[in-house]
Amino acid sequence: MKINKTLSMIAALTLMAGSLAACGGNNNGNNTASPEASGSEPAATESPSASASAPASGEAGSDELAPEEGASLVVWETKEMIPRMEAIGKEFTAQYGIPVKVEEVSEADQINKLINDGPAGIGPDIVIYPHDNLGKAVAAGLILPNDFFEEETKAENSEASIAAFTFDGVLYGYPRSVETYAMFYNKDLVQTPAKSYDEILEFAKTFNDTQNGKYTFLFEQNFYYQYSFLATPGGYVYGNGGVDKNDIGLNNEAAITGAKMYQKLKEIIPMKTADATFDVKKGLFLSGKLAYDVNGPWAIAEYKKSGVNFGIAPLPSIDGKPNVSFSGVKGFSVSAFSQYPNASKLFVRFATSKDQQLKDFQELGTLPSNKEAAADPTVTADPLLVGILEQFANSTPMPAIPEMGNVWTPAQSAMADIWDNNKDPKEALDNAVKQIQDANSATQ
Missing domain, CATH: 3.40.190.10 (Periplasmic binding protein-like II)
Structure with missing residues (x-):
């Protein structure tokens, strides 16, 4: 293209x-x-004046x-x-x-x-x-x-x-x-970027050496990034294009399928969710110990300055479906x-x-x-x-209705339970959706 x-x-x-x-x-x-609105909105004074600088x-x-x-x-x-x-x-x-x-x-x-x-x-x-x-x-x-x-x-x-x-x-x-975010890859470690998570898992068999801090694939463990695993097979936050707070798709069958792939990646990333930070993966990527780094355009300038030989490709597919990230x-x-x-x-x-x-x-x-x-x-x-x-x-x-505020913590906690505690994806996501529904009802 x-x-x-x-x-x-x-x-x-x-x-x-x-x-x-x-x-x-x-x-x-x-x-x-x-929150409830607090304070009054002051009126702007927009009187034309020739004294304003051009x-x-x-x-x-x-x-x-x-x-x-x-x-x-x-x-x-x-x-x-x-x-x-x-x-x-x-x-x-x-x-x-x-x-x-x-x-x-x-x-x-x-x-x-x-x-x-x-x-x-x-x-x-x-x-x-x-x-x-x-x-x-x-x-x-x-x-x-x-x-x-x-x-x-x-x-x-x-x-x-x-x-x-x-x-x-x-x-x-x-x-x-x-x-949005995509998949940065070290060209000195990867000849052709993976197109699916299955390929990532296969490549890890010969590349991973986590005992010595060498990883195939890393992403920040917060829901902004975790969401792609649920959305790619067909999960969603709110229905009708993100505006129907009564239709939550984070625990539908498709989302559970994606959560299982997410959970499977722990095989090659034996790291607690709290430890998968931006700085950790940046350090590994710039030192040549990380093949794939999920990141966004905000990282391009610094990575260029570092001299690392890298490219950027779309995120891996799940079951042949193009990866759906938050934007x-x-x-x-x-x-x-x-x-x-x-x-x-x-x-x-x-x-x-x-x-x-x-x-x-x-x-x-x-x-x-x-x-x-x-x-x-x-x-x-x-x-x-x-x-x-x-x-x-x-x-x-990202959905822009106020009720999106009720999503982040329950959803991220569910994904952490799935990853850190090996919790059943359906049980964890059902619990998250229940918390979101309760919070939405309380703010009506």
Whole structure:
């Protein structure tokens, strides 16, 4: 498949994410139920003013939205992205004269943290998070709509990314990147990447040497990654495209089949779920002791710099069925508690422009949501994207309804029971679904 054609797969998520336009979500790996809204949403003052600075050449912006006098901004950002965000902040300050402070908060935790920090007056002006947090954020009144730059944002970004940050017909986010995970492989250890888990198990017979820290295949043991085992044979979280909370498919017959394959992999990965971390597998992969590493575009830049000879392929199939991974969209929103909503909107517009998304890709390997950036030769010339985007075409968006918050912990606990304690997959998944159903009923 040609790379420039493969890049069009970003648009394919539109079909899978269409149902997101009417719903919201939770976090990637955290599981608190949507709280009651706290605090009132302040009105943004969007009075046109000729005093607003014009954007630099090539940067998006508007000379009609005047930042508040004396504005200074706080942005929450995940650890790996902080240097890049600080660079964006310096550019923005040079352009608009508005100071920007970047504070470390993981993307998965930002909405949960904003619930308390926002009303207390110690929260940020801008949050950056995966789209499955949107429903919780809107239900709790934590974020402002993307109103002033709505038309520009919709025109410039893929339909999928716009749908992902839309709740009940209202656009709340400013998309930054799209992503899923795939199978990184060490080309010095693997001639042709495996196409199925059966091939992985066969290869392990001659490659594995876990006594000496040598592994065939590793993935992070959290439900974001574990989900692919249940989904590939035909399991799902919520029915009707992820919006029917009363239809849970995590314990159907297909999901149980996938859980059995998941459990079987412990034969070649004698490691507790708590020990299968990002840093552990990164260290093994970069030292040549791991043949296959399930990872995402966020790892590409660092792996390139390390000098390891690697490629990226789609995840292994199960019973001949293409692997179905979770996919997501990450983006910005302006906090409803910000004292400087105009300045914040100017910043997120600046930070998500084509030029900034291209810099994100060049420095961090993130896949742009901006359509022109995604089609830029700088992006299309990278052969490593083929595997990511082929997997992306088979992915399914994380459900974005608030009830997704009730899924993460029970589902991950069930998978840990299956792996760590050799629990019967059906029993473990039945128990998880019961917990999810009870939590959904309690929040109605």
